Amino acid sequence: MAALARITHKAHLPFPASTTTTTPSKPRAARICMSLQENGPSLAVVGVTGAVGQEFLSVLSDRDFPYRSIKMLASKRSAGKHMTFQDRDYVVEELKVDSFEGVDIALFSAGGSISKEFGPIAVEKGTIVVDNSSAFRMVEGVPLVIPEVNPEAMEGVRLGTGKGALIANPNCSTIICLMAATPLHRSAKVIRMVVSTYQAASGAGAAAMEELELQTREVLEGKPPTCKIFGQQYAFNLFSHNAPVLSNGYNEEEMKLVKETRKIWNDSNVKVTATCIRVPVMRAHAESVNLQFENPLDEETAKDILKNAPGVVVIDDRAANHFPTPLEVSNKDDVAVGRIRRDVSQDGNYGLDIFVCGDQIRKGAALNAVQIAELLL
Amino acid sequence: MAALARITHKAHLPFPASTTTTTPSKPRAARICMSLQENGPSLAVVGVTGAVGQEFLSVLSDRDFPYRSIKMLASKRSAGKHMTFQDRDYVVEELKVDSFEGVDIALFSAGGSISKEFGPIAVEKGTIVVDNSSAFRMVEGVPLVIPEVNPEAMEGVRLGTGKGALIANPNCSTIICLMAATPLHRSAKVIRMVVSTYQAASGAGAAAMEELELQTREVLEGKPPTCKIFGQQYAFNLFSHNAPVLSNGYNEEEMKLVKETRKIWNDSNVKVTATCIRVPVMRAHAESVNLQFENPLDEETAKDILKNAPGVVVIDDRAANHFPTPLEVSNKDDVAVGRIRRDVSQDGNYGLDIFVCGDQIRKGAALNAVQIAELLL
Missing domain, CATH: 3.40.50.720 (NAD(P)-binding Rossmann-like Domain)
Structure with a gap:
């Protein structure tokens, strides 16, 4: 480091x-x-x-x-x-x-x-x-678990039986998105979700974080940036996620959001599209999430639901223009959600826009895994 | 500077x-x-x-x-x-x-x-x-013009008549988005658009760019960042756009995208929602744009349309994972579009996801204004 x-x-x-x-x-x-x-x-x-x-x-x-x-x-x-x-x-x-x-x-x-x-x-x-x-995330029979969302998927996996098992931790973007989207889904049923991500360097590992720091120093000194991890300038720039692009034009990171959401929600009909972008931020992801519901859900009810959701904190001060930022959630356990508002492009109360931030290394990876392990105790 | x-x-x-x-x-x-x-x-x-x-x-x-x-x-x-x-x-x-x-x-x-x-x-x-x-953008009778999109809105405004006139340059995010969305709209009619922006410092002026540079140096030196323009850390961070938040929960920048699109397209029915975010990039905006069409439009046709669109360049190399970046369009006239793909969350060919980058100071402001002036010659 x-x-x-x-x-x-x-x-x-x-x-x-x-x-x-x-x-x-x-x-x-x-x-x-x-x-x-x-x-x-x-x-x-x-x-x-x-x-x-x-x-x-x-x-x-x-x-x-x-x-x-x-x-x-x-x-x-x-x-x-x-x-x-x-x-x-x-x-x-x-x-x-x-x-x-x-x-x-x-x-x-x-x-x-x-x-x-x-x-x-x-x-x-x-x-x-x-x-x-x-x-193993998409392997049938392997539970894919966010403890606050679908602990029931782990039923039957227990310590002390002598029987081993695999439990998969979802992708970081999926965890952070679904921590906020699930409580709303439980209330009004999400039928379609459009996600755009702002992903931190940490998702690509410690070396990527070091390279972002190094590149930033180099650019500020007027030197050409060292591009070993991503093959292009990351400092003061952003780019489409480095995961391989599939034949349908989506990259693997985006398809994780599409497929893992279906498995975690146990709902093969939910429609998801995602655009995943890396931004020059160190260790917390942000996501702009547009939601379409089957049933109406007004803004105030949505805020109340999110305020009471486990592992979620609402930061939504319109007057002070204070909303979640990656820096504010860095090294924190809770996923922060804000910019909660009725989507003006949808009729009535059938749509919401929200903005979510979560620590990629913590809730996006290590914390969620340890919480899964806690369910075994 | x-x-x-x-x-x-x-x-x-x-x-x-x-x-x-x-x-x-x-x-x-x-x-x-x-x-x-x-x-x-x-x-x-x-x-x-x-x-x-x-x-x-x-x-x-x-x-x-x-x-x-x-x-x-x-x-x-x-x-x-x-x-x-x-x-x-x-x-x-x-x-x-x-x-x-x-x-x-x-x-x-x-x-x-x-x-x-x-x-x-x-x-x-x-x-x-x-x-x-x-x-004056939303004032009735004042043309709001992107020369490649709606030059006809300036009809009747001429030099040499002795008659003055106001012509409004659209907001930078609107210009950059519509440079790519309009050719597709002309072909298949956009009925709904979900936009998430990745906006550069330049939109807040030269002082904001200087502050981003200064803050970045400070953070790298372990010093607290100087927060005069935005009141919070911008270096290695991102935040909801600093424009005032309105009573509907959207900020002014987002509502510009909603309202200006309707005026420029002369279509009061087009539905737009936007989430505008500032990212630590210097002078070019990026936008993730999800499009819903009235008529089918397949991916290949969309690519061809964009390749032939004036002022637009397609950067869409899936194998090399090469797509538009803010750095690549900085100081360039053309708006770059890539990640052109059928939206898997919509049935048939009624939806597309695209990713657009454009120089905020150039096409997002100065170039577009000078192009408007050229229409007067």
């Missing part, structure tokens, strides 16, 4: 959180006692040196997730590195076929091909895998 | 063009001869020291706009400054009631209140005013 990543406690710095807690008010010692306990499950974190892997640890710690042991797993390249977690020293181990012996829950975030190879091996050993990659 | 603004010839620098030409291949002397000529109209540029004012000069020069004289007008604060235009020295004059004596065409970009005060005074003197502010 670049130099600036170390000073993340300053609100104006848009760089990733370290593994230290973001809630320093809780006494640290008390948390360690609660977390490390004989009757907790044994954990493994796969891809522990990555941006999401590091955030897994941060979230586990913040939420006092109980565990009797934790394995730090990564590629051969990172094996042997030392790291501190809750004041204890750990050595990163190389991910291998026998890594999951005795592991109850494994949190995976090491890319799709690692998940495809090692996910089934872990399940075979009786481990419940919470996978942050896209490898 | 900040230090970096001077080195705009480097492609990776996202800062505004100076008044020097961006097409150095044309011999400079030839252009001066063509531009400054006895039988050309007399011009005035109001707000000449601003970002758009400077770009007026650049565009007039690039396009060999003929003139027999040109007055540089600005506020008292800027009066007396010297500036060079086409190798001649000019002194900036204070804008006054008698400034328009003998002026045939005045290009205004000094804000709405200046336009409201001095626009009618100029018209009274027989001047044709091309106004870049929002002051």
Whole structure:
């Protein structure tokens, strides 16, 4: 991580959180006692040196997730590195076929091909895998879960049965969008959704965040920008999401929003279109979401519904022009929603426009995965 | 303008063009001869020291706009400054009631209140005013013109009649959106349009661009950012457009897209919704546009239509993941369109998603205004 990543406690710095807690008010010692306990499950974190892997640890710690042991797993390249977690020293181990012996829950975030190879091996050993990659999301029978939205999809997956299982963590854009759209959907049934995203560098990993920082310095110094990750200038620019473009003209990121929404809502009829764009922001995504409903839903009712939705915070001060921003939700658990207004392009109260922001690494990845694991306890 | 603004010839620098030409291949002397000529109209540029004012000069020069004289007008604060235009020295004059004596065409970009005060005074003197502010856009009888879209709206406005007139330049977001949407509208009739914008700093003026640059330096140095223009951090962040929010929850920028589209298309039934967002980009806007048509329009036909549309360039290479970016259109005249695809959320060929980028200062303001003036010649 670049130099600036170390000073993340300053609100104006848009760089990733370290593994230290973001809630320093809780006494640290008390948390360690609660977390490390004989009757907790044994954990493994796969891809522990990555941006999401590091955030897994941060979230586990913040939420006092109980565990009797934790394995730090990564590629051969990172094996042997030392790291501190809750004041204890750990050595990163190389991910291998026998890594999951005795592991109850494994949190995976090491890319799709690692998940495809090692996910089934872990399940075979009786481990419940919470996978942050896209490898198994659309596989029938694999629950795709946002705990606030569809916890019922995990019914039947339990610890202590000796039976392993795969549970998929949805794509970050899908999670952030559906955290706000679902409560409205439950009330008035969304029939169509038009999404435009403003996605942060973090979605492409820690190296992408470093490159954005480096490029920005270079451009400000009048130098040509280093373009290793994306192949083009990112600083003071934006571009269509770097995911491969499919034959229908949508990129994979956009089709995740289309397909995952259907699976999570268990509604094959919901119509979704999306345009996914990367913007020069560090770690929180924003999304402009246009909703069409089957039943009427007025603006005030929608605001009330969102104010009472778990994991959602409404920031919607029209007079002060204060609405959600990526910076404001960075390192935060809640997804923020604002610009809640009746869509003037639709008749009556059958449409709403909203603007949503959420921390990509936290609720968009690590937090959601740990919340899934909490449902197993 | 900040230090970096001077080195705009480097492609990776996202800062505004100076008044020097961006097409150095044309011999400079030839252009001066063509531009400054006895039988050309007399011009005035109001707000000449601003970002758009400077770009007026650049565009007039690039396009060999003929003139027999040109007055540089600005506020008292800027009066007396010297500036060079086409190798001649000019002194900036204070804008006054008698400034328009003998002026045939005045290009205004000094804000709405200046336009409201001095626009009618100029018209009274027989001047044709091309106004870049929002002051007169929605006034009945005032043509609101994108030359490639609705030149017919200017019928009856002519030079040499001694009769003054007001012509309004549309809002930058509207111009950039409609440059791409109109050719498709002409073919299949747009009935509804959902727009999400990614707007550059330049829309808020040169000072906003400087602040974005300054803030970015500050954040990279670990300092708190200077927040004078927008009141919040812009560097590595984005936020809902700073225009005032109206009672319907839309901000003024969004309602411009809604209302100006209806006026320009002369279609009071077209339904438009918009969410306008400022992103940390210097001088070109991007827009994600979802279109619903009355008649079917397939993807390939749409591409062909756009390829043949005046002032539009198609950048749509799916294999190379190469689509329009703000940086690529900066200092360019053409609006770029890409991500042209059938909307999977609509049945048949009744919907398309597109992504549009255009230089906010150029086609979004100065170029469009000069093109309007060219229609008068």
